[in-house]
Amino acid sequence: MLSALWIIFLICALASDLISGAPYCVGTAALAGAARGAEIALSISGALCLWSGVNRVMEQAGLLSRLAALLRPVLGRLFPVSACDETCFSLLCGNLSANLLGLGNAATPLGIRTVQRMQQHSGSAGISDELCLFIVLNTASLQLIPSTAAAVRAGLGAVNAFDILPAVWLSSACSVLAGVLAARFFAAVTRR
Amino acid sequence: MIEFVIPLMLLAVSAAALHRKLDVFTLLTEGAQDGVRLLASVAPTLIILMTAVTMLQRSGFFSLAAPVLAPACHLLGLPEELAPLLLIRPVSASAALGVGAELMRVYGVDSRIGRTAAVMLACSETTFYAMSVYLGAAGVRRSRYIFPAALLADLTGYAMAGISVRLFFG
Structure with a gap:
């Protein structure tokens, strides 16, 4: 996937450099870009490490399981079939809670086990509507604390790196809502 | 208001961990090591892709x-x-x-x-x-x-x- 992206970018860059007749600058741009990549990585490193530390504390302090318990009633209504299987449902709640807290390392393995368990239940070759909804929820962001975006802002000297929080919450809530509604709509349409 | 969300959250999380008799400071530093690993896995991709993206930007692709x-x-x-x-x-x-x-x-x-x-x-x-x-x-x-x-x-x-x-x- 990324190899294809790399080649496409290079071809487009070379082609537009030739077409636009600009001062043939892509060679210099390559080196400048690599340096920028390193600068960005360095500028977010502090905030990224701090937040990984906080994530570790959240996990060990049992916040993940507490949030999962809180989300159960809501998720039970979205995933009525999976809720009948206790193992599957607690994996599912764990994955979505970990996403919400920004615990990426915890979220992905839980999500993979949820998907496999759900697929076992449906049995058939196709995938169930609930599995589709679960994957859609995982492609939409549910993060409460956008630590990476805030780290970039802090690295560039923003007045208040976290002042984007309300805007992020509103946008991701609308995005998740749109995903759920779209999945439900398509599920209803394809059933008929 | 929003200025206090992060500090209060840090305090609340640490207090919850102390309540469970956990060593908060060690957990923070252990987690920060995860951060270093995360950075080490992101940085190479970031550098290579930024090379291609910057070439694309300076070539005038986006104005075309x-x-x-x-x-x-x-x-x-x-x-x-x-x-x-x-x-x-x-x-x-x-x-x-x-x-x-x-x-x-x-x-x-x-x-x-x-x-x-x-x-x-x-x-x-x-x-x-x-x-x-x-x-x-x-x-x-x-x-x-x-x-x-x-x-x-x-x-x-x-x-x-x-x-x-x-x-x-x-």
Whole structure:
């Protein structure tokens, strides 16, 4: 996937450099870009490490399981079939809670086990509507604390790196809502 | 108000850990080591993809493609400077991080474009990556309506990023 992206970018860059007749600058741009990549990585490193530390504390302090318990009633209504299987449902709640807290390392393995368990239940070759909804929820962001975006802002000297929080919450809530509604709509349409 | 969300959260999380008789400081430093590992895994991708992205930017590709990309941005109510981010966000997290950081630096981190870029980064996921991981785990080839639904969620998020930045920052 990324190899294809790399080649496409290079071809487009070379082609537009030739077409636009600009001062043939892509060679210099390559080196400048690599340096920028390193600068960005360095500028977010502090905030990224701090937040990984906080994530570790959240996990060990049992916040993940507490949030999962809180989300159960809501998720039970979205995933009525999976809720009948206790193992599957607690994996599912764990994955979505970990996403919400920004615990990426915890979220992905839980999500993979949820998907496999759900697929076992449906049995058939196709995938169930609930599995589709679960994957859609995982492609939409549910993060409460956008630590990476805030780290970039802090690295560039923003007045208040976290002042984007309300805007992020509103946008991701609308995005998740749109995903759920779209999945439900398509599920209803394809059933008929 | 919002200034206190993070400090209060740090305090609450640490207090909850102390209540459970956990060694908070050691947990923080252990977690920070995870951060170092995370950085080590992100940095190489970030550097290589930023090389390609910067070549693309300086070659004038985006001004050549503007007639195609600008209408898409206008449709979502976003400034057309954000077109590169719109394209790369669902495909690669590292590249999007690089493009977003570059937009914030060029137009100002506290400008409308800079803030919208940050919100776009934060309110969405690397859709193609997440889809391929979970579809692979389920072992299915037909993804039914997952792609259009996920894309609709992404586009809603991007459009709302523009709207909410205007709403909260005028």
